[in-house]
């Protein structure tokens with residue numbers, strides 16, 4: 001199955017990411033299944049509370065050794081997570097300064113993932129809900145150093161509001177190339193952040209597209225669209241996301257769903273249908 005790709009700073013990146021959260025001891029097996037199914041973009045985090053990054057690395061290493069995929073065909077993305085988002089299994093010294101924590105977390109990610117460089121390194125989220133702290137800016141500057149040293153091709157930020165993203169872009173030397181946010185249909189699928197990203201060449205990665213929008217996806221207008229296109233609700237949501245320029249994430253644990261999600265690229269929503277899904281929270 002061919003996944004539509006998009007270009008970031010001239011490089012192709014996969015138009016669909018496989019997410020590895022909450023898989024625990026199944027992480028290696030499920031990441032391997034996703035690579036076998038055709039996913040070429042993998043999202044993880046050095047946050048043992050929700051991810052088992054070493055399991056991702058074991059699957060990637062095996063897939064490369066078995067000739068399933070070459071490293072240069074893969075888009076590998078992981079994250080730096082502030083102490084507040086971690087449990088006791090920290091990938092850094094909690095008493096160290098933020099810059100040291102980033103360097104330690106990044107080095108440990110490379111070990112877990114069994115690679116020399118990353119494709120994307122993401123700040124999992126600012127340390128507070130509003131604004132950016134001095135610690136956030138120090139983290140970002142350290143991420144910029146990793147980028148300057150060619151240890152990661154791109155930088156990104158997750159769980160970010162429009163004011164925080166605006167502030168980061170004003171302060172940064174290296175701009176984020178990715179924003180990864182939970183995408184609520186009732187906020188027109190994060191329309192304001194997506195518009196900001198589009199204007200600045202930032203690629204928006206959307207997660208919880210299904211789980212955050214259960215009620216909206218039961219709307220009769222959406223069901224009629226699913227029936228007309230003869231797809232599944234998941235396929236229509238993921239295809240909608242791709243057509244509005246997002247890179248969707250799926251963390252499915254089901255091999256049939258993996259194949260089904262990758263096949264979303266064969267659907268084509270008209271402009272009116274895209275607008276219908278975009279405003280589905282207002283539909284009847």
Ligand SMILES: NC(=O)c1ccc[n+]([C@@H]2O[C@H](COP(=O)([O-])OP(=O)(O)OC[C@H]3O[C@@H](n4cnc5c(N)ncnc54)[C@H](OP(=O)(O)O)[C@@H]3O)[C@@H](O)[C@H]2O)c1
Pocket residue numbers: 018019020021022043044124158159180207208209210211232234235249250251252253254257258260261
């Ligand atoms: N940056 C962040 O803070 C953050 C937060 C949350 C998630 N993420 C990333 O996003 C990834 C995806 O997470 P998510 O929140 O979107 O939820 P998810 O883990 O993908 O969960 C999707 C749920 O929908 C079900 N489902 C039913 N049909 C499906 C289909 N055709 N395709 C996919 N799922 C289907 C799945 O069940 P089955 O398993 O049975 O298919 C599963 O229960 C995570 O693994 C992680 O990488 C990032």
